[in-house]
Amino acid sequence: MTAHLISARLRNQLVHSRRSLATESSRGSADPDPNLTSSTPPRRRTLFRRLFIVSKYTLYLSLTSVIGLVVLTSFLFIHDLFTYTSRHVDRVPMNPLALHLERGGPKNLPIARVLVDDDEDEDMHRIARDKPRLVVVGGGWGAMGVLQTLHLGDYHVTVVSNETFTTFTPLLPSAAVGTVQIRSLIEPIRKIVARLRGHFVNGKAVDVDFGQRLIEIECVGNGERVYIPYDKLIIAVGSTSSTHGVPGLEHCFQLKTIADAQAIRRRVMDNFEIASLPTTSPSERKRLLSFVVCGGGPTGVETAAEIFDFCQEDIMNYFPKICREEVSIHVIQSRGHILNTYSEAISQYAEDKFKRDGVDLITNARVAAVTPEHVIYTSKNEDGKMEQHTIPTNFTLWSTGIAMNPFAKRVTQLLPNQFHKKAIEVDAHLRVKGTPQGTVYAVGDAATIETSLVSHFLEFVEEADQNKDGKIDFDEWEVMVNRIKQKIPMAEDHVSKAREIFTMYDVNGDNALELNELVKLLEDLGNKITSLPATAQVASQQGKYIGKKLNKLARRMERQGQEQKMETAQPSAESARNLILIPDEAISAPFRYFHLGSLAYIGNAAVFDLGKYSFMGGLAAMYAWRSVYWNEQVSVRTRALLMIDWIVRGVWGRDLSRL
Numbered sequence: 001m002t003a004h005l006i007s008a009r010l011r012n013q014l015v016h017s018r019r020s021l022a023t024e025s026s027r028g029s030a031d032p033d034p035n036l037t038s039s040t041p042p043r044r045r046t047l048f049r050r051l052f053i054v055s056k057y058t059l060y061l062s063l064t065s066v067i068g069l070v071v072l073t074s075f076l077f078i079h080d081l082f083t084y085t086s087r088h089v090d091r092v093p094m095n096p097l098a099l100h101l102e103r104g105g106p107k108n109l110p111i112a113r114v115l116v117d118d119d120e121d122e123d124m125h126r127i128a129r130d131k132p133r134l135v136v137v138g139g140g141w142g143a144m145g146v147l148q149t150l151h152l153g154d155y156h157v158t159v160v161s162n163e164t165f166t167t168f169t170p171l172l173p174s175a176a177v178g179t180v181q182i183r184s185l186i187e188p189i190r191k192i193v194a195r196l197r198g199h200f201v202n203g204k205a206v207d208v209d210f211g212q213r214l215i216e217i218e219c220v221g222n223g224e225r226v227y228i229p230y231d232k233l234i235i236a237v238g239s240t241s242s243t244h245g246v247p248g249l250e251h252c253f254q255l256k257t258i259a260d261a262q263a264i265r266r267r268v269m270d271n272f273e274i275a276s277l278p279t280t281s282p283s284e285r286k287r288l289l290s291f292v293v294c295g296g297g298p299t300g301v302e303t304a305a306e307i308f309d310f311c312q313e314d315i316m317n318y319f320p321k322i323c324r325e326e327v328s329i330h331v332i333q334s335r336g337h338i339l340n341t342y343s344e345a346i347s348q349y350a351e352d353k354f355k356r357d358g359v360d361l362i363t364n365a366r367v368a369a370v371t372p373e374h375v376i377y378t379s380k381n382e383d384g385k386m387e388q389h390t391i392p393t394n395f396t397l398w399s400t401g402i403a404m405n406p407f408a409k410r411v412t413q414l415l416p417n418q419f420h421k422k423a424i425e426v427d428a429h430l431r432v433k434g435t436p437q438g439t440v441y442a443v444g445d446a447a448t449i450e451t452s453l454v455s456h457f458l459e460f461v462e463e464a465d466q467n468k469d470g471k472i473d474f475d476e477w478e479v480m481v482n483r484i485k486q487k488i489p490m491a492e493d494h495v496s497k498a499r500e501i502f503t504m505y506d507v508n509g510d511n512a513l514e515l516n517e518l519v520k521l522l523e524d525l526g527n528k529i530t531s532l533p534a535t536a537q538v539a540s541q542q543g544k545y546i547g548k549k550l551n552k553l554a555r556r557m558e559r560q561g562q563e564q565k566m567e568t569a570q571p572s573a574e575s576a577r578n579l580i581l582i583p584d585e586a587i588s589a590p591f592r593y594f595h596l597g598s599l600a601y602i603g604n605a606a607v608f609d610l611g612k613y614s615f616m617g618g619l620a621a622m623y624a625w626r627s628v629y630w631n632e633q634v635s636v637r638t639r640a641l642l643m644i645d646w647i648v649r650g651v652w653g654r655d656l657s658r659l
């Protein structure tokens, strides 16, 4: 009844409005001036005005949309017109030596001194002829840091990687369950290298000769081996997963590469599909839907959170409900808490969230073995006795830390002073210890900056002991502190209270440090310095540091080269080669790491550890987490793809096809 009354009133108003309009137009007015219809009641006039405005803007919007569509279609058409050209290449200039490689080196292998695309155009030819050879091994965060910072034309750049793309590793857990697509996380290395007119070799570094500056590559595809010569070598090969000697790890998944994420996604989908079959027994269904994550660090926690999200958002809607009910997610952690490298508040928040979500957290437990059907772990019972437990499962993720990459291991075997078990030891300038000065650098997971102060004992004493009395008084200690800060910036915080430390180690109170007191002091300080974490943030900052250093070196070489040219009509090849060996100390300060914070996704919630402050929460934190990763993308293309993925998942859910 009310509805009828309202619609009748609206009809009257409309009729009246139309009449008013007719009256106005009969008076020859294009504009509906309300003064001209003074007999119309004010409320109707207002309604009429509003209707007019709405119609006007609807028309504008429609017209603009049509024009926009026409422009966009024309743009695409014109773009396609120029993309599909009949361009062709003919008689590409090429140095014959690129096809007939000389052999040599310790294993008498072909040496690729000239590459097939070195003479492709004038720029490439000039770079190949005049510029030092920079070889970057690896295509991950560290390598990208270098490549994105280098200036065009300063070096003859060659990137060697066993994968043809760089991967945005932080979103691998999302890709493993289809929250984002695999292709949104990768960018071809060739596209990145093109900016520098550089070269890409799809191969795996297997050996190196530091004396002759040759790196041995096993080419992907044909398995052939070849040497690539370098003037400067940057090792950025990352790490592998640590095994801790646990038997049966071949039955586990790992999550370090795109191939790992693809394999996980297939297994997760298989498990749900098989669990839904009418022939599957209840006990087998339970096993298939039991997901075990070994390791409570960020990768393990994020993967468990993504599997939980997947179950909540997609399995619940499209699979038999029994599949959701039977899902169990277990996280086995050797320490007392998950995310134990984050602040205590964050660990607690993540644990509470997992408990609410029904994720089974098993802390203070050690995985003893993995079989195709079970994970066996031990933990102490309430009486403090060790007990063995078994979880039936068809999916085990192994994510318990990192181990040395095989090539990095080979490098440490070749050098006399490399003792670190997990990475290549580098100095504060990221130079690999033991290699010819200024020729080899290592960055990222493959490298660790030396923290031992005692190994520089003699050097420190030599410089600080100015009166040569074999003791270090307080003034000399201050000199030594400055030297320590320069040599190992990571020790800076530990030596900031110079007077306090001096007094503490001056055991006999003679206001000077005897050599044995000094050794103890340096040993203790060295033990307190913690190595930098194996994170993308560190790798990227180190890569950028090397890139900037190389840019500065190039400028310096240019200047010195010009001076030499003035002195001698033709600088010798040898002197040009020596320029690349200008000491790093003359070019740049040691590497300093700036911690920008750690973040982790914990299932429609995220946590931020910003050092002094922590931030954690639900959707707002999750969007902040997404924004950070979106911003960190290596290209605009992957940014666009990621954005589309997040929208598609939000609107239509994840793709449930098993490919």
Ligand SMILES: Cc1cc2nc3c(=O)[nH]c(=O)nc-3n(C[C@H](O)[C@H](O)[C@H](O)COP(=O)(O)OP(=O)(O)OC[C@H]3O[C@@H](n4cnc5c(N)ncnc54)[C@H](O)[C@@H]3O)c2cc1C
Residues within 6 Å of the ligand: 137, 138, 139, 140, 141, 142, 143, 160, 161, 162, 163, 165, 166, 169, 170, 171, 172, 173, 203, 204, 205, 206, 236, 237, 238, 239, 255, 256, 257, 298, 299, 405, 407, 443, 444, 445, 446, 534, 535, 536, 537, 538, 539, 599
């Ligand atoms: C699932 C996951 C999530 C992560 N999340 C975060 C995060 O949120 N934040 C963060 O800071 N860090 C994160 N990390 C850690 C971060 O990815 C690593 O610290 C970072 O990738 C290290 O960079 P890198 O350049 O040293 O090595 P990588 O990025 O691993 O790159 C190594 C490269 O070397 C290539 N390579 C390996 N061996 C050879 C060889 N012999 N010859 C030639 N090329 C070779 C590989 O193909 C690869 O391209 C995560 C890691 C994983 C696995």
